[in-house]
Amino acid sequence: MNPRWLLPVDGSLPALRAVDHVIAEALATPQELEVLLLNVQHPLPSDISRFVSADVIHDYHRETGDAALASARAQLHAAGIGHAEHVLVGEVAPTIVDFAREHDCGQIIMGARGLGTVAGLLLGSVTQRVIHLTDLPVVVIK
Amino acid sequence: MPDLASTAFWISVLQIIAIDVLLGGDNAVVIALACRRLPEAQRNKGIFWGVFGAIALRVILIYFALQLLAVPYLKFVGGVLLFWIGIKLILPEHEDAHGHVQGSSTLLGAIKTIIVADAVMSVDNVIAVAGAAHGSIVLVVFGIAVSIPIVVWGSKLVLALMDRFPVVITAGGGLLGWIGGGMLLTDPAVPTQWSESLPHSHYIASGVGALLVVALGKWQASRQTARANEVSSAAGRSQVLQPGDPK
Numbered sequence: 001m002n003p004r005w006l007l008p009v010d011g012s013l014p015a016l017r018a019v020d021h022v023i024a025e026a027l028a029t030p031q032e033l034e035v036l037l038l039n040v041q042h043p044l045p046s047d048i049s050r051f052v053s054a055d056v057i058h059d060y061h062r063e064t065g066d067a068a069l070a071s072a073r074a075q076l077h078a079a080g081i082g083h084a085e086h087v088l089v090g091e092v093a094p095t096i097v098d099f100a101r102e103h104d105c106g107q108i109i110m111g112a113r114g115l116g117t118v119a120g121l122l123l124g125s126v127t128q129r130v131i132h133l134t135d136l137p138v139v140v141i142k
Numbered sequence: 143m144p145d146l147a148s149t150a151f152w153i154s155v156l157q158i159i160a161i162d163v164l165l166g167g168d169n170a171v172v173i174a175l176a177c178r179r180l181p182e183a184q185r186n187k188g189i190f191w192g193v194f195g196a197i198a199l200r201v202i203l204i205y206f207a208l209q210l211l212a213v214p215y216l217k218f219v220g221g222v223l224l225f226w227i228g229i230k231l232i233l234p235e236h237e238d239a240h241g242h243v244q245g246s247s248t249l250l251g252a253i254k255t256i257i258v259a260d261a262v263m264s265v266d267n268v269i270a271v272a273g274a275a276h277g278s279i280v281l282v283v284f285g286i287a288v289s290i291p292i293v294v295w296g297s298k299l300v301l302a303l304m305d306r307f308p309v310v311i312t313a314g315g316g317l318l319g320w321i322g323g324g325m326l327l328t329d330p331a332v333p334t335q336w337s338e339s340l341p342h343s344h345y346i347a348s349g350v351g352a353l354l355v356v357a358l359g360k361w362q363a364s365r366q367t368a369r370a371n372e373v374s375s376a377a378g379r380s381q382v383l384q385p386g387d388p389k
Binding site (some may be wrong): 041 | 165176
């Protein structure tokens with residue numbers, strides 16, 4: 001079975017450097033890599049969702065997720081590396097970890113710090129939480 | 143005139159701004175989401191009237207807010223209401239919790255959604271501002287004035303804030319609980335000896351309110367997450383937009 005790598009991205013610069021790293025690794029390995037590109041959307045508060053129908057919110061999450069995936073997709077595409085894309089809604093770190101387990105990923109590659117820089121300094125970043133929660137090897141790209 | 147040198151005054155100002163960003167911003171997000179599927183010309187019209195309604199309702203409600211809060215027991219109602227608003231803010235969206243309104247692509251459908259949302263959220267916003275203002279009409283007017291630009295331009299700001307710093311939502315819920323707890327104690331029906339006999343009673347009531355809202359919200363949210371994750375692993379939630387073709 002080909003190695004399957006999970007690449008969670010949020011459109012931030014470190015995430016894009018993680019994509020570059022995966023591309024370099026993929027071109028260097030003789031095996032075919034299966035790359036799963038993932039974006040996790042934070043759920044909207046129920047203060048908002050109680051007024052708006054589920055499919056409108058669904059659309060909103062899909063579009064924002066799609067935008068967050070766009071540059072990573074373009075990078076992989078330019079390098080000629082096939083990948084699958086997923087957009088999920090949930091608490092970010094646990095959702096990434098669950099997804100990696102459910103899809104039998106061999107490792108998780110992610111940026112050291114996503115968009116939440118200041119909050120990351122104060123509260124620990126999503127990456128730190130993923131490392132804490134998962135049993136899989138995590139490659140952190142600075 | 144308010145005492146511009148007092149810390150309490152400036153704390154109220156900051157509380158009111160935080161409330162406006164969260165509740166006014168949420169109102170703006172609902173308006174934007176309700177109009178998403180409309181054709182462009184109608185969408186702008188829908189957003190304009192939605193924002194207009196939200197602001198008009200807030201201005202009208204100011205006149206009632208302070209008078210009503212002087213009536214015995216109404217601060218109890220307001221305080222408990224704030225607990226509930228805070229919990230709803232912390233709770234993430236959930237399949238069952240969505241509005242029954244259909245995702246209609248007609249102007250009429252969007253208007254219905256917006257009217258209901260404007261009415262409910264303006265009341266929420268005004269109660270919270272009135273609670274934080276501690277009876278100062280200057281602060282109430284200030285609070286409503288601040289909410290106006292936020293309702294007009296704030297939807298992007300609030301969405302970005304929630305995406306990058308999800309903790310602000312929890313903090314906002316806690317703030318609403320804090321104000322609600324303080325409101326319960328200052329109800330005209332509560333004998334003043336109560337608050338005088340216990341030192342720092344206002345801080346205790348506020349702190350208990352904040353803890354209550356955050357604890358209840360987080361507890362409910364954790365119960366939902368277990369179920370939400372199951373939903374998200376289904377095909378409907380995880381969109382495979384481009385299947386991985388071998389290179």
